[in-house]
Amino acid sequence: MLSLFNLNPKILVIGVGNPFRHDDGIGPAIIKILQAENNQDFVLVDGGTDGLTLLDQLTGYEKAIIIDAVQMMANPGIVKAFTLAEAKINIKSDVLSTHGFGLAEMFKLVDELNIKTKIRIIGIQPKDISFGEGLSDKIKNQIPEILKLIKQKNT
Secondary structure, rough: OOHHHHHHEEEEEEOOOOOHHHHHHHHHHHHHHHHHHOOEEEEEEEOOOOHHHHHHHHHOEEEEEEEEOOOOOOOOOEEEEEEEHHHHHOOOOOOOOOOOOOHHHHHHHHHHHOOOOOEEEEEEOOOOOOOOOOHHHHHHHOHHHHHHHHOOOOO
């Protein structure tokens, strides 16, 4: 296991989701936008839909941000940022994730493997996760808010 002194000081940003399920593709869409900006403060990863693969990505960084469509039982388009501890308090089962090996299982493994990365989740309540391409207008309209949360200095 890496010590805190060897961790990369850049912030890892992982966009999770399936772009072929409408709003579930918000994570990868945000990664594409950030890649186009060429911001050197971030290491950008399209995390796809498998939370298990994220574990390997996390271990080398002091800080990480995960962007995902999450089931928060809120109005579509609501954006919330929360810590790993806050997410675990609210997860009884994996209702948070909208796909695959979910965030709840991944968060449990982060604890069990003693991964020290400080993780912040930016979740957006999807409107439509049916099969098809393209984000709904509700979600598209929240992209500036998501980008603002990512770029805040106190991640």
